[in-house]
Structure formats: C-alpha cells, structure tokens
Amino acid sequence: MALRELKVCLLGDTGVGKSSIVWRFVEDSFDPNINPTIGASFMTKTVQYQNELHKFLIWDTAGQERFRALAPMYYRGSAAAIIVYDITKEESFQTLKNWVKELRQHGPPNIVVAIAGNKCDLLDAREVPEKDAKDYADSIHAIFVETSAKNAININEVFIEISKRIPVAEAAGGTSGKAFKLGRQASESRRTCC
Numbered sequence: 330m331a332l333r334e335l336k337v338c339l340l341g342d343t344g345v346g347k348s349s350i351v352w353r354f355v356e357d358s359f360d361p362n363i364n365p366t367i368g369a370s371f372m373t374k375t376v377q378y379q380n381e382l383h384k385f386l387i388w389d390t391a392g393q394e395r396f397r398a399l400a401p402m403y404y405r406g407s408a409a410a411i412i413v414y415d416i417t418k419e420e421s422f423q424t425l426k427n428w429v430k431e432l433r434q435h436g437p438p439n440i441v442v443a444i445a446g447n448k449c450d451l452l453d454a455r456e457v458p459e460k461d462a463k464d465y466a467d468s469i470h471a472i473f474v475e476t477s478a479k480n481a482i483n484i485n486e487v488f489i490e491i492s493k494r495i496p497v498a499e500a501a502g503g504t505s506g507k508a509f510k511l512g513r514q515a516s517e518s519r520r521t522c523c
C-alpha cells in the first residue's frame with residue numbers, strides 16, 4: 330500500500346484549541362489544563378484512506394502574536410492548513426480571515442484549507458453563527474466543520490475531508506504530498522456538531 334506524507338499545519342488565535350484538536354486526533358484524549366504552545370509542536374498520525382496510507386505530519390503553531398512571524402515556516406510546503414477559530418469568540422473568526430488572506434498571498438498555491446469552528450460544545454456562548462462560517466468557507470472553497478476537541482466531535486472528520494481533497498498520486502508523480510489542487514467539495518458525511 331502506498332504511503333503518502335502530508336504536511337499539515339494548524340493556524341489560529343491563541344486559546345482556540347489547536348493543540349487540543351491535534352491531541353484528540355493523535356492520542357484520542359483531552360487535557361483541560363493544556364499549556365499554550367511555544368513556537369510550534371509536531372506530531373504524526375498515519376491513517377488508511379482508500380488504498381493509500383496517509384501519514385499526517387502535523388505542525389501545531391503557537392497562536393500568540395509574538396510567534397506569528399514563525400508561521401510561514403510551517404505552512405510552506407504544507408498540503409493542508411487547518412485554520413481554527415473558537416465559536417464563542419467572534420474575534421478569533423476575524424483572525425481566521427486574516428490567515429486565509431496570508432495563505433492566499435504567501436502559502437503554497439494549491440494548499441487545501443480546512444476551517445474548524447472549535448468548542449462547539451459551548452453552544453450557549455456561541456458568538457459566530459454556523460451559517461456565517463459555512464457561507465464564508467464555501468466562498469473560498471474551504472472544508473468547514475464545527476468541532477469539539479473536548480467532546481471528540483468531528484475531529485477525525487477534518488482529517489478525512491483533507492484526505493478526500495488530496496488528489497490520488499499521479500502515475501509519474503511523487504508521493505510527497507507537495508503538489509495539490511483544490512478538489513471536490515467536502516462530503517456530507519460528517520456529523521452536525523452538538
């Protein structure tokens with residue numbers, strides 16, 4: 330079975346739950362007292378997708394402003410970027426839009442963009458309507474899911490949707506995951522959050 334290495338980076342404001350999403354995906358656990366990321370952290374997980382193995386090389390970047398200049402090191406050469414916002418913080422959704430602009434200007438041309446509205450377990454505190462975020466994601470042809478790292482909602486689905494958008498390796502092409510095109514729309518298979 331072919332193995333493809335897919336570099337993925339997580340971007341977004343501090344405290345939106347980037348590390349928690351990665352931790353939930355890789356270790357299937359949640360730490361309520363997780364520390365802010367310093368610089369970036371790296372984890373991997375390999376999953377089977379159709380007749381390939383996708384090894385996700387996951388760079389979780391720090392959301393604090395003082396680390397922002399480091400981000401290009403992590404999104405450069407990435408097959409996909411997961412931009413995370415917190416559904417209870419409108420400001421984090423505005424930050425997400427800035428990341429989309431930056432990726433469009435300086436990121437890999439065919440990077441797959443996934444938008445994750447995290448903390449969807451906190452419905453009572455919602456500030457960002459799901460429809461607004463979905464409409465925005467559709468307008469930029471991005472994957473969209475609302476997630477809860479805490480309650481393990483839609484975490485695997487984000488990565489499955491990324492796998493779906495990675496074109497099958499061309500016969501003469503490499504398997505490094507470096508050349509990608511935006512493909513079909515996200516499928517309807519994921520769960521609605523909460």
Ligand SMILES: Nc1nc2c(ncn2[C@@H]2O[C@H](COP(=O)(O)OP(=O)(O)OP(=O)(O)O)[C@@H](O)[C@H]2O)c(=O)[nH]1
Nearest residue numbers: 344345346347348349361365366392448477478479
């Ligand atoms: N209720 C709820 N809390 C969450 C969820 N995901 C993360 N948190 C909490 O949000 C806080 C920040 O989570 P982190 O994963 O450290 O956030 P981050 O985006 O990686 O932050 P930086 O590393 O500073 O960029 C922690 O207290 C988490 O326990 C979630 O899905 N629901």
